[in-house]
Amino acid sequence: MIAGRNRTDRTGATADVPVLEVRGLSARIAGQQVVEDVTFSVPATGVTAVLGRNGVGKTSTLKAVLGLIERRGEVRLAGERVDGERTDRIVRRGVGYVPEDREVFAGLTVAENLRLAERDAHPRRELVAELFPDLVQRAAQRAGTLSGGQQQMVSLARALLNTNRLLLVDEPTKGLAPRIVGEVSDALAEAARTVPILLVEQNLEVIERLAERVVVIDAGRVVHTGPARELLDDPDRVQQLLGVHAEVDHHGTEGAVAR
Numbered sequence: 001m002i003a004g005r006n007r008t009d010r011t012g013a014t015a016d017v018p019v020l021e022v023r024g025l026s027a028r029i030a031g032q033q034v035v036e037d038v039t040f041s042v043p044a045t046g047v048t049a050v051l052g053r054n055g056v057g058k059t060s061t062l063k064a065v066l067g068l069i070e071r072r073g074e075v076r077l078a079g080e081r082v083d084g085e086r087t088d089r090i091v092r093r094g095v096g097y098v099p100e101d102r103e104v105f106a107g108l109t110v111a112e113n114l115r116l117a118e119r120d121a122h123p124r125r126e127l128v129a130e131l132f133p134d135l136v137q138r139a140a141q142r143a144g145t146l147s148g149g150q151q152q153m154v155s156l157a158r159a160l161l162n163t164n165r166l167l168l169v170d171e172p173t174k175g176l177a178p179r180i181v182g183e184v185s186d187a188l189a190e191a192a193r194t195v196p197i198l199l200v201e202q203n204l205e206v207i208e209r210l211a212e213r214v215v216v217i218d219a220g221r222v223v224h225t226g227p228a229r230e231l232l233d234d235p236d237r238v239q240q241l242l243g244v245h246a247e248v249d250h251h252g253t254e255g256a257v258a259r
């Protein structure tokens, strides 16, 4: 189960099976339809971004894929149906999840947080140490005393310790200072070289840097899918779909955050 096994190139389409296929996915929370007939697929390489205004159902879509909320519809992982399976089983099939609220164990040290996340017989400690040298320095520090950015690194590191087929990463840069957004983006860019990522993100500068493809959600439904470049190059479409006026330049020096 090697991630990116059927990779062709970093940018390009591959004729191989998508790592994730979602078809007609619907989910309700507290009687409210939060995901409605959602269909999209995630290729076996690179970053696919899920975009949309606040509260449109992006997080719920990830949770429905993982079976964390009750759902209907088809979910295929590397071609195999998993929608009938429980979350723990889906995770063991190789789906890493980095939730929006980071969920580190505040009372445990960084090292203990990482150790608890190890699922594989041979966890990728060297990769994690290479990607997050700051965490090595802070191994003995309690995770609850870390900054938001450092906690995000712990959360990402926990997912990267295991060899996954796919990572689901939910708003990793939310609430972080611009410099830290850059560091988290760097880590994600490195991670994406080893595993395909489905990334919920509101910061268009981060999308510009990381994502090859986008899936835009509005009111629980998919309203647009396509290459990230194509959308970002069309400010009117960005305004229409995301409600922001975005001029993301090609050097990534400007950005806009969908709200």
Ligand SMILES: Nc1ncnc2c1ncn2[C@@H]1O[C@H](COP(=O)(O)OP(=O)(O)OP(=O)(O)O)[C@@H](O)[C@H]1O
Binding pocket: 029, 030, 032, 034, 052, 053, 054, 055, 056, 057, 058, 059, 060, 061
């Ligand atoms: N636990 C819950 N109880 C009730 N309603 C919920 C719950 N979680 C989400 N919702 C509702 O479901 C809808 C979709 O929420 P979701 O978090 O999936 O959206 P989102 O696009 O990820 O938003 P955000 O960008 O704010 O994180 C919203 O209307 C939200 O209020």
